[in-house]
Amino acid sequence: MAYSAKIGPSILSSDLSCLGSECVRMMESGADYLHLDVMDGHFVPNITFGHPMVECLRKSLGQDPFFDMHMMVSRPEQWVKPMAAAGANQYTFHIEATTNPGNLIKEIKESGMKVGLAIKPGTTVEELAPWANQIDMALVMTVEPGFGGQKFIEDMMPKVNWLRSQFPSLDIEVDGGVGPDTIHKCAEAGANMIVSGSAVIGSEDPRSVIALLRTVVAEAIQKRSLDR
Numbered sequence: 731m732a733y734s735a736k737i738g739p740s741i742l743s744s745d746l747s748c749l750g751s752e753c754v755r756m757m758e759s760g761a762d763y764l765h766l767d768v769m770d771g772h773f774v775p776n777i778t779f780g781h782p783m784v785e786c787l788r789k790s791l792g793q794d795p796f797f798d799m800h801m802m803v804s805r806p807e808q809w810v811k812p813m814a815a816a817g818a819n820q821y822t823f824h825i826e827a828t829t830n831p832g833n834l835i836k837e838i839k840e841s842g843m844k845v846g847l848a849i850k851p852g853t854t855v856e857e858l859a860p861w862a863n864q865i866d867m868a869l870v871m872t873v874e875p876g877f878g879g880q881k882f883i884e885d886m887m888p889k890v891n892w893l894r895s896q897f898p899s900l901d902i903e904v905d906g907g908v909g910p911d912t913i914h915k916c917a918e919a920g921a922n923m924i925v926s927g928s929a930v931i932g933s934e935d936p937r938s939v940i941a942l943l944r945t946v947v948a949e950a951i952q953k954r955s956l957d958r
């Protein structure tokens with residue numbers, strides 16, 4: 731079992747005028763990686779930031795933090811090279827946004843980044859499955875992409891469960907409405923990379939929330955390995 735519990739705060743719901751220091755605050759609170767939500771106002775009805783911001787964050791934060799780019803954009807092909815040059819570590823694109831996932835996976839790998847493949851709530855996990863052996867991470871959205879602070883969609887858990895049963899060592903990420911109230915469902919289903927925005931950022935004690943999320947997931951991973 732190659733995967734481990736990792737917690738990646740989504741900085742979407744932080745004070746964006748202090749993005750650099752918010753990222754530092756999350757890393758100092760025990761985050762394993764940073765989940766950076768890129769929205770283009772076309773694939774989703776909201777706009778955030780692009781590669782120039784990522785480049786500034788990389789310069790200010792140094793080489794250490796792992797940047798998981800959640801690309802909620804149409805034509806994800808166009809940002810692969812700029813994101814790699816800006817210092818992104820993982821490029822997570824939506825399968826709904828491209829007609830040629832195979833080629834995009836290849837381009838991302840050639841540019842030196844890891845590959846994440848995301849599906850919206852309305853997309854079946856069978857659409858992702860043919861690519862699962864070529865990617866580093868599968869992202870199962872647990873809200874409609876576009877906004878932080880939405881309600882967790884529990885109906886997505888069978889997708890996670892199925893992916894875990896079919897691909898025992900794949901990194902599986904959940905994103906949207908995940909926090910102390912919903913983490914048990916995600917962990918039991920088999921998710922190991924946990925994005926949490928408002929529950930972590932909005933907490934007075936982000937360190938404790940991150941630690942709790944990680945403990946629940948680590949315990950579920952251990953239980954699964956004992957059950958095998």
Ligand SMILES: O=C(CO)[C@@H](O)[C@H](O)COP(=O)(O)O
Binds near residue numbers: 740800878879880927
């Ligand atoms: O990609 C998205 C939303 O589209 C997420 O990354 C959210 O930003 C997570 O925030 P919470 O739902 O945890 O508040």
Ligand SMILES: [Fe+2]
Binds near residue numbers: 765800
């Ligand atoms: Fe996200």
